[in-house]
Amino acid sequence: MNLALKDIRHNLGRFLLTCLGLSLLLGIVLAMIGIYRGLILESLGLARAANAHVWVVEGGTRGPFAEASRLPGDTREAIAAQWGVAAAGAVAYQNVEAQHRGAIKRMLVVGAEIGRPGEAPQIVAGRPILRSRYEAIADRRAGLALGEQVKLGRDTFTVVGHTENLVASGGDPVVYITLRDAQKLQFDLTPAATRREAARTQAAGTAAAGGSTDTVNAVLVRLLPGVDAEAFAAGIVRWKQLGALTQSQQEAVLSRSVIERARQQIGMFTSLLMIVSTVIIGLIVYTMTIDKKKSIATLKLIGAPDRRIVGLIVQQALAMGVIGFAAGAVLINLTHGYFPRRLVLEPTDAMVLSGIVLVVCLLASGLGVRAALKIDPASALAG
């Protein structure tokens, strides 16, 4: 006969209400972890989509995401000519605010070369960019339909394809256009004064060959099989004006800059919620114990050993945690589509959290257990 269950059944309404509250709390904890996982995936998504082995960037920087990086447009040819390179592609990144159906949309425009590294990956609908001008591939999140026109800078682009779940680390959807279009866009969006300045220095013949509009942010390198990315990157760095990161270094840089802060914030909120859950479980278990004072005294008087009484309380706390967690997990699985940010629910995260919840329940039942052990069996006789 399980006393914990019998007692729960006797006070079912209150118990379930507590579980419901707990499930909301734990659901929020799961959602936070899911958002954190989503952030990681999203922020690495763009770097991973490039499908490169080495990122060549401006010397002394760790660009193009963590720091600004500008390279002369002809860098690509120089890199492509290196030994071990299978393919190289120049890319440009530009944050843009575009007018679309009367609303202002922020997006990250990626300029890439057709058929070279950095191109839009995994097109889920439509087709890749085929013409070198005025075609765009937009992420589904941008809300641009296939065939729809969108004005970026001074030019109008036609959306020919869709990607999925490709957003910048800030959550802005990614739009791919050709590098040439992107360079034009960059020029159009530069403030007029800066543009005049650039034009003047160019006219004076002091600017680098190719002119100031022919700049890119990075050159993505795909290596031949068997070529060591780190050794290749080390070779590039020796050209003073260039820097190079391997794909894993690039991901590490991204993690450090974007993810660390998110981890701290989300970690803090998650810990706070867990503390709140502990306090709630603790208080409820404590009041449930105090409500049963007379029953516990009677059990002790009849001759129930302490472990039986401790078991009663701990089992109730665990039941509360298990039901609360399960309900919370179901809740989040049903609602995760409605969250403003992408929620990535990993089974391992859920498992770790459920383990933590069990530990929290054990901790929380401590207060009740202490109270129960202090109850004097003689108090069963009084009154």
Add this chain to the structure above:
Amino acid sequence: MSEEPVVSLKAIGKHFGEGATRVDALRDIALDVFPGTVIGLRGPSGSGKSTLLNVIGCITEPNSGSMWLNGELVYDDKWLRSDLRGLRLEKIGFIFQSHNLLPFLNAWENVAIARILAGATKAQARARALELLDYLGVSHRKDAMPGQLSGGEAQRIAIARAMANDPRIILADEPTAALDSQRAGIVMDLMRKVAEERRTAVIVVTHDEKIFNRFDHIFALRDGMLEAPAAKAA
């Protein structure tokens, strides 16, 4: 009587507090209770009746003297058994003024729990509980929750629980205080029946003059001292 006493107290003393606040609840108590007898404990409020019952029930530790339960020396200036709850479980049944049934268990479960605590399986415990409820005439209420039982029914369930492990001693602290005289009579008859049929010693604390005539012996306590036992009542 040729039989050994089930409860035997020698020079038991118990006080609460020290110095100016010291209360001598029991002084130099000597008492033998034999199997199959129903003993009454009476006396004014604060005379030490409950304290004496708690000492016999191994709930309150005396300060001096010695005590035998069922022939075993359990107290001799200190407890001689570490497992007092086990001792209570096997040897002693308790009946309270308010029935003290567990509110979250139904009638038969309240009886069975005592048996389960003593190591019986659920099926064994259930069979025993139903047998006892039948014996005490409340088997029709076996599935009722305590809140749905009348005072007399609840007290009979409580007696069944006290009897669940076939104890040698049943201790009852004012078991009829909450009952009218007719029901009080039924409860006392049941305890008498248990004492005679199962050779259990029953010790009942009571204020209730209506039932004084139902004991084999009545002991009166005054200021923690036992007065000479009255002869067998009526």
